[in-house]
Amino acid sequence: MITVHHLRIGRSIFTVWFLEELGLDYALKIYNRNDIGRAPPELKEIHPLGKSPVVDFGEFVLAESGAIATHLVDTYDDQYEFAPPRSDAVARAKWTQWLAYSEASAFAPLLVKLLLSREPDPKPQVISAFAAGEVALQLGYMQDSLGEQEFILGDRLQAPDIGFTYICNMAERLGELGPYPNLKAYMERNMARPAFLRALDRTGG
Amino acid sequence: MITVHHLRIGRSIFTVWFLEELGLDYALKIYNRNDIGRAPPELKEIHPLGKSPVVDFGEFVLAESGAIATHLVDTYDDQYEFAPPRSDAVARAKWTQWLAYSEASAFAPLLVKLLLSREPDPKPQVISAFAAGEVALQLGYMQDSLGEQEFILGDRLQAPDIGFTYICNMAERLGELGPYPNLKAYMERNMARPAFLRALDRTGG
Numbered sequence: 067m068i069t070v071h072h073l074r075i076g077r078s079i080f081t082v083w084f085l086e087e088l089g090l091d092y093a094l095k096i097y098n099r100n101d102i103g104r105a106p107p108e109l110k111e112i113h114p115l116g117k118s119p120v121v122d123f124g125e126f127v128l129a130e131s132g133a134i135a136t137h138l139v140d141t142y143d144d145q146y147e148f149a150p151p152r153s154d155a156v157a158r159a160k161w162t163q164w165l166a167y168s169e170a171s172a173f174a175p176l177l178v179k180l181l182l183s184r185e186p187d188p189k190p191q192v193i194s195a196f197a198a199g200e201v202a203l204q205l206g207y208m209q210d211s212l213g214e215q216e217f218i219l220g221d222r223l224q225a226p227d228i229g230f231t232y233i234c235n236m237a238e239r240l241g242e243l244g245p246y247p248n249l250k251a252y253m254e255r256n257m258a259r260p261a262f263l264r265a266l267d268r269t270g271g
Numbered sequence: 272m273i274t275v276h277h278l279r280i281g282r283s284i285f286t287v288w289f290l291e292e293l294g295l296d297y298a299l300k301i302y303n304r305n306d307i308g309r310a311p312p313e314l315k316e317i318h319p320l321g322k323s324p325v326v327d328f329g330e331f332v333l334a335e336s337g338a339i340a341t342h343l344v345d346t347y348d349d350q351y352e353f354a355p356p357r358s359d360a361v362a363r364a365k366w367t368q369w370l371a372y373s374e375a376s377a378f379a380p381l382l383v384k385l386l387l388s389r390e391p392d393p394k395p396q397v398i399s400a401f402a403a404g405e406v407a408l409q410l411g412y413m414q415d416s417l418g419e420q421e422f423i424l425g426d427r428l429q430a431p432d433i434g435f436t437y438i439c440n441m442a443e444r445l446g447e448l449g450p451y452p453n454l455k456a457y458m459e460r461n462m463a464r465p466a467f468l469r470a471l472d473r474t475g476g
Binding site: 128137155163171190191207 | 319320322330331333334335336337338341342345346357360361363364365367368371372374375376378379382386387389391394395396398401408412
């Protein structure tokens with residue numbers, strides 16, 4: 067049995083969404099944040115970092131959204147619906163690049179922006195300038211890469227769209243998505259999919 | 272032919288190191304940072320983000336250190352020296368987790384710490400508290416996970432050790448590695464390997 071350790075308000079709803087897209091059976095263990103928005107200490111019993119998503123596959127426990135997605139497609143996606151077969155090395159490399167991108171290059175500048183939003187005035191100048199430049203660079207790159215496509219790798223949703231949607235959603239919550247209408251439309255399309263709505267429903271929103 | 276677009280002083284020396292561990296032939300195109308430490312605009316002609324490492328495999332160009340490492344092992348590591356075979360799903364999932372970890376969970380707090388080091392006093396309080404807590408959490412987790420092992424996945428170097436060493440090196444440059452002697456010894460061991468020294472030599476240090 068797959069068990070998702072799900073912390074409310076955060077990234078792990080996106081892992082639940084992917085499980086719904088895959089049509090897999092899974093159990094949910096739901097955690098609430100405390101008064102200051104931190105994860106509860108019980109999550110540390112599952113994984114030492116005490117973060118979410120963490121998925122228990124029975125035989126072992128896995129963290130890192132990109133690693134969880136890779137293991138899910140390698141194990142369950144035998145029709146290559148959410149990833150190209152490994153025999154197509156070029157397509158698979160690009161798939162891996164986009165999967166990594168949302169967790170690495172795209173995430174860090176938005177995290178800095180989030181921290182800045184919590185910092186009282188006066189805002190630190192060097193960090194503010196970094197965040198403004200890097201967030202615009204990444205979101206512009208995402209908008210250009212998506213272009214007129216429906217999904218980041220073409221005409222059907224694949225695993226990297228999960229993280230890509232997460233980044234769009236984080237940018238939207240920070241008030242940064244306005245200048246990127248393609249990204250906003252993409253995010254809204256994806257978050258209106260039946261699988262996403264089922265994930266919302268099962269996790270209690 | 273593999274061509275590494277290498278920006279001096281930064282992450283891409285670690286990709287060059289991995290190519291040396293793999294014993295592959297490759298060409299290097301070397302870029303220098305400008306007076307304020309930024310990448311030169313020519314890098315944007317290779318990849319829109321204008322960052323490094325970016326690797327040109329002839330047929331296509333790939334960014335993101337983790338994706339580059341995955342493609343390298345999938346294409347060239349047919350003896351499974353640097354990654355477990357995909358048939359060993361559990362070992363491979365843990366490998367992917369550690370590969371992702373250095374680029375995602377571990378990197379972001381250290382980036383915040385780096386930005387703080389460039390911010391004049393007074394340092395922003397909320398961001399400083401975040402960085403202090405998260406850097407200690409991640410480095411403590413890394414130290415515990417490494418334990419008495421020689422490498423992060425046991426007794427031989429695999430692809431995730433490249434990023435893990437990068438994170439240790441970044442922490443060291445920020446003056447954060449002192450309380451973690453195992454990580455420091457691990458970093459020093461890895462950066463004294465012949466393949467790392469060849470990478471230093473070829474890139475001009």
